[in-house]
Amino acid sequence: MGRTAGIWPYVCMAPALAAFIVLEIVPALGTSIFSLTDYSGLPHAPIRWVGIQNYIDLLTGGQTFLVRALQVTAIFSLLVTVVQNGLAVLIAWLLNSRLRGQISVRALIFMPVVLGATVNGLTWYVMFNPLGGPVTLALGELGIRANLLGNAATALYAVIWVQIWANLGFSMMVYLAGMQGIPTEVYEAGKIDGTSPWSAFRHLTIPLLAPSITINVLLAIIGTITGFELIFVLTDGGPAFTSQTLGMWVFNQAFFSNNRLPGYAASIAMVQFVLVFAIALVAQYYLRRREAVL
């Protein structure tokens, strides 16, 4: 059929290819080029080459911002990745059983993945609200007066909590799928040897789950360094930039700060890109090697 179809296969591929190249590939690669300009985002302002000036600014004038954004990103990424995956494995283990009602609990935990960042974020905004939010009331009972999202010391951790709450269901489902792929015979053998449930989990389930762990950890790392929807809805990086990750900073610097500089923001995006790439590469290498050993 291909030979008789002539030019038609190319015609069919053209619309997807055109949209994909113009608005996906070229922009993805174009960030590096814009990072070398003073692009202002204004429609008719000229764009000039400034060489590596943006990077110099980032390392000199923007140094404190850069260090802080890197710190916030590190805390956000590390805590979310570790806690979310740890909890997801344990909960998947618990739910991969015959406990009554576990199917409904699975569906409930996955629900925020469907509801999306705006609904999840605002739901927790209402929960955290300093006037009568249940979290505030509960903490008040314990004698703690707290405005979790408005306090520089706690905002980042409140966001981390919501991020984990919102994405736990996704990791859990991937782990559940992985666990269901483990042949029953493996556990039968363990049972005959008199293995305890915990040790079966530790020495059989976890090693055999290595591919799921690799993909989940990678997705969490990439998602937390690049994604910022929930942060945007909950704090917009505040207060005083204490919850501003690199991704959030790029967005604010490019489009919403008083002093918006998309060219400069592009240089931050490049730092972010290199970071994601390097960490993903190292993590992948380490996790895959572990898979092979096991």
Added chain:
Amino acid sequence: MIREDEFDQGRAAAARPAVGIEIGIRPGTIGGYVILGLLTLIYLIPLLFVVFVSLMSSRQFALNAASFPDPIMWSNYPEAWVKGSFNTYFINTLVYTFVIVFGTLIIATLAAFPIARRHVRGSNFFYILFLSGILLPAGIIPQFFVMQQLGIYDTRFGYILLWLSRVALPIFIITGFIKSIPSELDDAAAIDGCPYIRYILQVVVPLIQPALSVVGLIIAIRVWNDIIGPVIFLPSNSIKPISAGLLQFFAEFAAQWTLIAAAIVITASPLVLLYIFTQRYIIAGMTSGALKG
């Protein structure tokens, strides 16, 4: 050897007929239920609280928010709907969702078929090119520039086009699915002189419908939930979709928590309904990228 294995397996299965996969991994049952209950509370309380607040009078919310709504203020819903111009947002989102889902499915299928069947030179190259789109970070700054230059910034058309460019994952899934169906039909169609595009749309599309439904569902949910896209590329309120409209409402009516809660429920309820009826497909679709990766 083989017979011994079979025998052992058979004996083990006979000894514990109905235990299945939980053998050896069953935690203490009571502890299990406690954790299950705790999880249910952690996930249900925020969602129920928002529903309760959406039905409270603002006076009750100020006095004692953590209580059952009394009297029940149904009027919060029409009030939020009108004040927040949710009419506009709802229609906008329906239009965006419909056009983007069907547009993406059509262009992705048209591209996936020649790639899957190697009807184009360098089909492998194109496959990997599209695949790279799953991994590449979105270049929001150049996207902004390109859309401004093309005169489609802050237009419905521009936003739809932006979404149509996100064909990487759809093409990846659809190509995989097409490869799994035999190509004998293609040859028969070629002999009959069936035009290429008509063949794809009339013969291939019905065959890959399961994949298309799942992909369509996932795109619909993502469009419904998109927040960064509209905030950057659709600053005009009149063409905003619903998630951005909800955030706009939240900014305008700050501190009117009962109305905000009603607006959250308005935005979330179509998704909750969709989720209740198509749960299995949604979960399979959303995790499929991870499972195949």
